[in-house]
Amino acid sequence: EAAVTQSPRNKVAVTGGKVTLSCNQTNNHNNMYWYRQDTGHGLRLIHYSYGAGSTEKGDIPDGYKASRPSQENFSLILELATPSQTSVYFCASGGQKDTQYFGPGTRLLVL
Amino acid sequence: GDSVTQTEGPVTVSESESLIINCTYSATSIAYPNLFWYVRYPGEGLQLLLKVITAGQKGSSRGFEATYNKETTSFHLQKASVQESDSAVYYCALGDNNYAQGLTFGLGTRVSVFP
Numbered sequence: 001e002a003a004v005t006q007s008p009r010n011k012v013a014v015t016g017g018k019v020t021l022s023c024n025q026t027n028n029h030n031n032m033y034w035y036r037q038d039t040g041h042g043l044r045l046i047h048y049s050y051g052a053g054s055t056e057k058g059d060i061p062d063g064y065k066a067s068r069p070s071q072e073n074f075s076l077i078l079e080l081a082t083p084s085q086t087s088v089y090f091c092a093s094g095g096q097k098d099t100q101y102f103g104p105g106t107r108l109l110v111l
Numbered sequence: 112g113d114s115v116t117q118t119e120g121p122v123t124v125s126e127s128e129s130l131i132i133n134c135t136y137s138a139t140s141i142a143y144p145n146l147f148w149y150v151r152y153p154g155e156g157l158q159l160l161l162k163v164i165t166a167g168q169k170g171s172s173r174g175f176e177a178t179y180n181k182e183t184t185s186f187h188l189q190k191a192s193v194q195e196s197d198s199a200v201y202y203c204a205l206g207d208n209n210y211a212q213g214l215t216f217g218l219g220t221r222v223s224v225f226p
Contacts, residue, residue, distance in 0.1 A: 033213050042115065042202060042216030043157075050211065058213055059112075090157065100214060102149075102157040 004103035006091050012109045019078040021106050023091030031094045032074040036087040081110045113138050117203045117217035132188040132220045134203035146179050146186040147204040198224045
């Protein structure tokens with residue numbers, strides 16, 4: 001069965017600190033995605049990747065970087081975290097013309 | 112840009128009643144949008160409920176149905192008789208043919224089914 005895992009599941013960070021959210025998939029999918037979800041918004045796409053070494057900007061990339069060092073792993077990096085980045089973050093993977101499979105989410109609180 | 116609008120929740124229904132969650136979309140950058148319903152049950156992750164990739168077709172899963180109507184740009188989700196286990200948050204979404212550039216989601220509709 002398709003599996004996407006995220007770590008950590010919960011994170012408290014301080015303003016100005018660096019935060020790295022990790023995602024691992026065992027689906028051998030080429031495409032991976034990072035979304036955030038906030039009250040009053042649906043899931044919004046931050047960054048995505050077509051494969052190892054590739055990162056692309058989504059709809060709301062400002063303040064975020066992404067890294068795809070391998071087929072399995074896709075990280076979201078907040079170099080200088082701000083309270084406005086408090087949110088729930090979801091990672092997903094998908095093959096071409098394939099359903100996206102989502103991870104369980106990471107709750108991030110930036111104080 | 113692309114957008115999805117769906118019924119604003121929360122929606123409360125009694126067991127065995129019918130349920131409809133409206134979804135309309137605007138796909139300005141996608142010539143042939145594919146449409147999805149995702150669901151998140153309490154304590155679980157987001158999972159695909161059903162998808163339809165061809166206009167005019169109907170998708171179904173777990174007693175839910177949705178028809179892709181290109182003329183009205185709608186993809187309403189319906190179930191004739193809900194159960195308490197259908198309590199969840201439902202998301203309508205659209206994507207391009209390859210899904211490569213991610214999906215555009217609606218806000219989600221929280222549905223609570225009471226016995």
